[in-house]
Amino acid sequence: MNNNPTVLEIKLSSIEHNLNFFRSKLQNSTKILAVVKASGYGSDAVRVAQFLEEQGVDYFAVAYTDEGISLRESGINIPILVLHPQLQNLDLLIRYNLEPNLYSKKIFLSFLKIASDSGVHAYPIHLKFNTGLNRLGFKASDVDFLFMHLKEQRSILVKSIFSHLVASEDENERKFTLEQIKKFQSIAASFESFLGFKPMMHMSNTSGILNYPEAHFDMVRLGLGLYGFTNDIQANLKLKNVLSLKSVISQIHEIEENESVGYNRGFISSKTTRTATIPLGHADGFFRSLGQGKVFVKVNGHKAPVIGNVCMDMIMIDVSDIICKEGDAVIIFDSQQEILEIAFQANTISYEILTAFGNRIKRVTQ
């Protein structure tokens, strides 16, 4: 039960619009893997995944095994790739029909053993190659090792090989990115000649889809774009806003000149001031760095600056010039532009703002 009046609204029709925008950038045969890790980029992974399954996406990816289990338990049927499954969860993957990314010799051999012990046949796995990110993945020179172990067994089947772009959003790194794509293609070519068939290949995230059509291959991994953002201002204009954060006024104070508001007297009034207190704080992902007038929220259509220091559970805003009363609605943001402004003021990127919303905020899909 969550009766918190602070609510994150998730507009499914905008997700549909955004999905179709990216579809229009792809060949008909290119599959779409929707990335719903980290609660669907802070939204509601289950509801978003249920919706996207109806919209005909081909695959889901999550970061961790638990996230995949929660999707299966909510009735998701299409394949789910677990990007970072962790050694201690490998048996759970098979139990919940989740497809692991195997990225090192150690995790590969462990999963192969668990798969053969459990008697599965042609269990789908995915192999990730490191082409420059140096995060997770086999080296190109590990291909021989993989061949040797794949040859004489029937428990697992390489469904796809993939890699991840380092700087797909950065035009200045075009040369590096093209090099990554070439490395990946050469790994894929050696795979095909050995296996006698070509596993699916995928490499592109949201900005890879827009900037590197030559790296779409058989499938793309679409995350941030579904939720309304790219790293390209022009493309952003074509996407619809998915997330709106709304709250209410808990209390209004009339204060005299020279009074202070909030911890450490972060705001001192220079005149008679009317303040409103909102139930949203840094524990909810409204960063402390957003206090001191850095951002505005909206009350009855007017902008009200956040004043003083952000508390753990509350913020205070200046409503001196706004007609409003306790219980009135407050819009923290309801456009991509406002979310980007919040990210800018907090010295970060949209990804971090979206995934910072705490559990206390109620998610409502519409």
Ligand SMILES: *Cc1c(COP(=O)(O)O)cnc(C)c1O
């Ligand atoms: C998170 C993630 C994605 C999605 O990236 P976006 O930029 O959000 O589209 C794709 N691939 C991998 C491996 C990821 O970890």
